[in-house]
Amino acid sequence: MTASSVGKPLDRVDGRLKVTGTATFSAEVAVANVAHAVIVGATISKGKITALDVGEAQRVPGVVAVLTHLNAAKVPGADKPTEMTDKVVQVLQNDAVLYDGQPIALVVADTLEHASHAASLVKATYAAEAAICEMDKEIGAGFAPKAAPGRPPPDSNRGDIDAALATAFARVDATYTTPCENHNPLEMHATIAVFQGEDHLTLYDATQGIFGLRKRISKAFDLKPENVRVISHFVGGGFGSKGSAWSHVFLAAMASRATGRAVKLSITRQQMFAFVGYRPQTIQQVTAAASKDGTLVALRHEVTSATSRFDTFAEPSANVTRMLYACPNVKTSHRLVRLDVATPTFTRAPGEASGSFALESALDELSYSLKMDPLALRLKNYAETDPDEKKPFSSKTLRDCYTQGAAKFGWSKRKPEPRSMRDGNWLVGFGMATATYPSRQSAASALARVKKDGSAQVLAGSQDIGTGTYTIMTQIAADALGMSVERVHFDLGDTTFPETPVSGGSQTASSVGSAVKRAGMAVRTKLIDLAVKGKGGPLNGMSAEQVDAEAGVLVSKQDRTKSDSYEAVLARNGLDQIEEKIDEKEKAERKDHSTHAFGAHFIEVKVDPDFGEVRVSRVVSAFAAGKILNRKTARSQFIGGIVWGLGLALHEHTERDPRTSRVVTKDLADYHVPVHADVPDMDIVMVDEVDPYVNEIGAKGVGEIGIVGVGAAIANAVYHATGKRVRSLPITLDKLL
């Protein structure tokens, strides 16, 4: 067998392009005769546009068009979402303003300077209405969201929680809140739309899902899906925000159709806070109760999250509570309140990131009531099987994560009393929390092809949002084809390639990787068949089982001097290439198993007792996520996720002015993301785990799990350091004074 590439810390195959600045992102594709578009956003959060003066804007030299609700073409599908990722969009269809920054006009000009200048001259007059952005004002109008197809229901109930609570020895009842957070990938959303005639459209778009985008746009514009081509070779981070087709994509296409030109639309950082989604704020009530020995007897988790007036997206924060611990009595619910804000969306570990803050904080609080070590409490309630789905786990190596992480961190040095550890003047605290994230798989297709020069081309639609898709797919394909990675070229990001799912929910490695593996193996099988059954050659007449593939050469297992290269096999049989396309479905064994990745965070904080400043000083996190496909890119994903957790715990908060419902933290000066100075040394432990059921490649996905639990681990460490329990994120210093 060829030495395996999967698992090795291969350098990113697109790394050279990235370090030389030559990777071409969506806004950078050279398109002839491109016009530049700039969105004008509403300056109220609710009401109607009563007048829109575009005269001055239209007179700016170079302006090609100014689109408003008065002249824009109708887009009948704009308010008809059909897929889970679809959103209602605001694309100049009427005079209503539903949230701050909503697009109310689009200026198209020959240069970016002309378009920006003209956009600044559009004058809107409004009839404004009172806008509400505070959840507590609307909480009485909370309602249960509809269950999304294939997703868990909003409510759950097992056992008898009231009876269990009546006899519990220790109990915690607390309310936790998490703020609105904007994803803020470093690349702003960008689209170049090119209508060719009335019925063909090409979109170069920064998207996490080229096929979802194609479906949404083709329906909305009444085009045949095959006449819409979406290309996205590089995406500069997404984190969920690029998982849906937002208003600007529609607007770029409308502008291209209206002007007959290619139209480039890059939104601004300020607009990243307006109409491309965010993690909604949550209010979460948790009750956790245990018997004297720490056995959990009851968990209740009631979540309310915010959404817009016109769309429904619920942050599924309580799902984690249903499955994480072996507790017989568990009741959870999700409710929504409508506010005068834009629609929220999926954000890195949607549900798990915010929900684990509440659950894992409550467990920490319970550990103090029980005078029990927080880690011991988790081990006491370790779920050997999934208590919610009532199925065995496809694999679960969380116990090893706890023990290896704790040992590396030195958890045993923790003194149980809060405020009992110091480093000079700094208060020192240890906190821990469990991480988990579902391991999903969706249908995906891939094509593998070996060419007569002995190189391979492998294609799958998919996307690389910075995670390393190009790299891991190259590794998987090379192993499946029996070739070295240098001879394999994997390409993605084009709807003319085989169909794949959205890069979200940590499912790309699992879904696309399984298809790529099968496609590669199918081509290898064909090559072996040709070598043993085709025209002549040194292996002719052997059985296929007697032949191995090694770095692009077929070798007899019995007599390794007998070999036949892929080039020779193809040439002798008069073939230019051999290819196979595979449509991979969910692995059958999945339905009998619960599939999740797990991990444990151990975090040390130092808190200034006078000023309340919190510094995260040490992180040890251990993860068991099935097969690790590439140790280098996986480590990057874990660390990146943990630093998102650091942002959730300490920094990130989109603030609105309660008088106007307008966002006041509309840039990276006011919306704080973690910076170099905030990041401590981080030790990532990757626990070996073999999972034969989760999918064809045994990998569980590593994009989201890093953030899960970090909010709680930091809050728990802050409590241990200071004796102050902060139940409202982010933990800013005012909350510790």
Added chain:
Amino acid sequence: MVDASLKRPLSFDVNGKTVNVDVAPMARLLDVLREDLHLTGAKEGCGEGECGACAVIVDDKLVNSCLIPALQARGASVRTIEGVAKGDVLHDVQKAFLTWGGAQCGICTPGMVLAAVSLLEKNPKPTEQDVRVALAGNLCRCTGYMKIFESVLKACETAMARESASEAAR
């Protein structure tokens, strides 16, 4: 109303070559590089000088090109990410980012690399603290920063090892 269509001539050096281009009076250096000169390595991450994705080196100073009117670069010598490698040979910093995982989605990478190059040209033996300070103006949303420090420190090691090898050879 300002007539933004009255373009002005701009002559400056970009990556060692003299460039002549007519630009709008308040065109940003970033847009002239990206749109007129098709040097798209410099990225816009915020447009306000907060993120460093648009960093370029102007006359040996690291600047955010989103804050520089292009005409202010008249006669200057500008180095962008496209000019950091010598032909096919990557700079130590680029090699280290590639090997040590400093690059992830690739948007912050050009600015990070230029900030590190600029640091090492002034201070070839930085401490980790020096690296953090020098890169303080560059935000990243993917890597969690750790691998960026690692990359810059490894690049220093490589440069120092080469220096001591060449000293030994003398």
